[in-house]
Amino acid sequence: MTTQQTESQSNALGKQYEQAFSELCSLLAQIDDPAFMSDFMGCLFTVSERRDFAKRWSLVKELYAGTTQREIAKKYNMSLCNITRGSRELKKEDSAFRRILDGTYPPKK
Numbered sequence: 001m002t003t004q005q006t007e008s009q010s011n012a013l014g015k016q017y018e019q020a021f022s023e024l025c026s027l028l029a030q031i032d033d034p035a036f037m038s039d040f041m042g043c044l045f046t047v048s049e050r051r052d053f054a055k056r057w058s059l060v061k062e063l064y065a066g067t068t069q070r071e072i073a074k075k076y077n078m079s080l081c082n083i084t085r086g087s088r089e090l091k092k093e094d095s096a097f098r099r100i101l102d103g104t105y106p107p108k109k
Contacts, residue, residue: 060086064101 031037041050055076062072069083090097099105 056082056086059083060090060097061101063087063090064098 028037028040031040045053055078059072059076059078059082062075063069063083063086067075069080069087072078072083073080086097089095092098096105
């Protein structure tokens with residue numbers, strides 16, 4: 001297989017993953033039952049993956065509350081790299097994290 005064929009297959013797979021991710025986001029946006037959402041997420045993700053998501057959300061809330069990155073790293077036994085990513089996302093002007101935590105999403109009707 002040539003390098004060009006390998007790149008073409010990789011690009012096609014990348015597009016397939018992006019389409020699947022977009023579809024998943026649309027499906028999740030339609031679920032308004034917390035118990036069903038929990039069941040669905042339990043089917044989709046392993047216990048370890050769910051724990052990682054919960055840890056990431058916990059660290060974002062800690063950052064938002066003003067806890068230092070070093071304190072978070074110690075509390076959750078995490079690397080500063082993972083925490084820095086969350087911090088960087090919170091600092092973005094259009095941060096979805098901050099919109100959720102500020103209570104500005106969903107927009108009031």
